[in-house]
Amino acid sequence: MRFRFVMVLAVVLVVAGSATSAAFADTPVIPNDGSLPWSDPNHSTPLEQVLSRIASTIAQRQVHVHCNGDTEWSQLASNYALNPAAEAGFVPHPLQWYPLSRTWYDSSDIEFLSPTTCTYLVQFARAASKPTKCPTTTTQTVLQTVRYRATIRAKVEKRVRINGHWVMRPVWVTRTVWKTKQAPVQTTVAGPPAPCYPSGDVSGDYGNYAYAIWVLAHESIHLYDMRSGGSVDLPFEIRADCYGLQWVRYAAQQLGDTADDGEAIAQYDFNVQYPTHQGITNGGGQPYWSADCHQGGPLDLSPSDGVWP
Numbered sequence: 575m576r577f578r579f580v581m582v583l584a585v586v587l588v589v590a591g592s593a594t595s596a597a598f599a600d601t602p603v604i605p606n607d608g609s610l611p612w613s614d615p616n617h618s619t620p621l622e623q624v625l626s627r628i629a630s631t632i633a634q635r636q637v638h639v640h641c642n643g644d645t646e647w648s649q650l651a652s653n654y655a656l657n658p659a660a661e662a663g664f665v666p667h668p669l670q671w672y673p674l675s676r677t678w679y680d681s682s683d684i685e686f687l688s689p690t691t692c693t694y695l696v697q698f699a700r701a702a703s704k705p706t707k708c709p710t711t712t713t714q715t716v717l718q719t720v721r722y723r724a725t726i727r728a729k730v731e732k733r734v735r736i737n738g739h740w741v742m743r744p745v746w747v748t749r750t751v752w753k754t755k756q757a758p759v760q761t762t763v764a765g766p767p768a769p770c771y772p773s774g775d776v777s778g779d780y781g782n783y784a785y786a787i788w789v790l791a792h793e794s795i796h797l798y799d800m801r802s803g804g805s806v807d808l809p810f811e812i813r814a815d816c817y818g819l820q821w822v823r824y825a826a827q828q829l830g831d832t833a834d835d836g837e838a839i840a841q842y843d844f845n846v847q848y849p850t851h852q853g854i855t856n857g858g859g860q861p862y863w864s865a866d867c868h869q870g871g872p873l874d875l876s877p878s879d880g881v882w883p
Contacts, residue, residue: 575662575792575814600707600767603830606700611641611692621696625790628828629685632794632821635801638684639790641692650686656857662789663687665796671806682800685793694786699829706783706831706839707767718759721752769838773846781847787825788843792818811860815851816867819844819883820875844883 604620611621617640625639642650651658654666664686670679687695698704725748732745772780795814799805822843823836831839851862866872869882 575664575789598832600702600704600832600835601830602700602702603828604696604699610643611696612643612646612689617641621692621699624699624828625687625695628790628825629794629797631824631828632791633797633801635681635797636683637794637797639793640684640686641696642686642689644689647686647688658688661688662691662785663793665793665800668800668802676806678800678802678804678806681802682797685790685797687789687793690782691786691789694783695790695829698783698786698826698831701830703767704831704835706769706771706780706826706835708770710765710768711762712765713760714763715758715760717756719754720757720759721754723750724753725750769835771838771842771846780842784822784839784842785847787829787839788818788822788847791821791825794818794821809860809864811856811862812864812867812873815848815862816864816873816883817875819848819867822883840883 603624609619611619613619614622617638619641622639622641625641626637629637629639648658650656651661654664656664665682665684666686668678668680668682671677672679698706727746728749729744730747731742732747733740734743734745735741736743771784772778792814795817796810798817799808799810799813819840822840823833826836826839827833848863848867853861854863855861864873868874869880870877874882
């Protein structure tokens with residue numbers, strides 16, 4: 575999949591008003607130990623294990639995801655005649671196919687992800703609060719003890735003169751005193767983080783996280799297509815782009831995100847990122863974008879459920 579990461583921070587639209595709580599909270603799915611996602615030469619880091627499980631579900635068979643550091647990525651790109659700076663991930667085609675049936679003889683079992691893709695994925699997977707969410711505030715009403723001034727009448731002994739004599743007599747006087755009471759008070763407090771994608775902006779870190787998750791799903795669709803017995807004549811990039819979009823929410827949730835944010839990321843990828851692929855082709859001339867990729871369209875994997883992407 576062609577590189578689309580832009581390393582410029584952007585202003586993200588924050589959800590205004592009271593926050594609504596999601597069904598579940600964000601969770602980190604791998605240890606936040608600072609290790610690199612490609613630190614294991616056998617490609618079995620905690621991140622790669624999680625990514626491989628996600629890819630296997632999408633590919634509907636056992637496959638593997640490899641994260642790569644700069645040196646390994648450059649070597650891989652050289653081996654496959656790719657530009658390391660222009661690819662966010664790739665799956666090598668199977669080497670042989672049957673000429674009569676035009677089906678693959680063997681299967682591709684590994685998707686290779688670039689250092690940038692894996693860096694965003696590992697940060698996302700480790701985050702206890704996902705970086706695709708924004709802070710929110712909510713208003714609460716609580717009972718607080720408040721002081722107030724009150725006027726009271728009190729009986730006191732007062733010295734008065736009666737018939738030329740001073741005597742003490744009870745009299746009523748008015749006094750102002752401080753009292754306390756429990757009263758409802760509205761206060762603004764921090765609410766749970768909420769989905770907030772920047773409509774129209776593909777230049778910020780939000781876009782990079784969303785794109786990395788899409789890359790993972792995109793390459794996993796290639797693994798689904800490039801299997802023994804599969805057709806060699808499929809529109810691979812169109813399928814990977816559009817079908818991958820429909821797996822983004824699942825992938826995000828498997829990386830510890832909540833369902834509402836997974837949906838927001840998928841909506842962002844479709845509404846903001848996908849249109850930028852129009853007119854772009856891979857090295858073999860295959861396009862990525864298709865007008866058939868829409869709700870209820872020919873590329874909708876579940877056209878009757880009303881969910882898109």
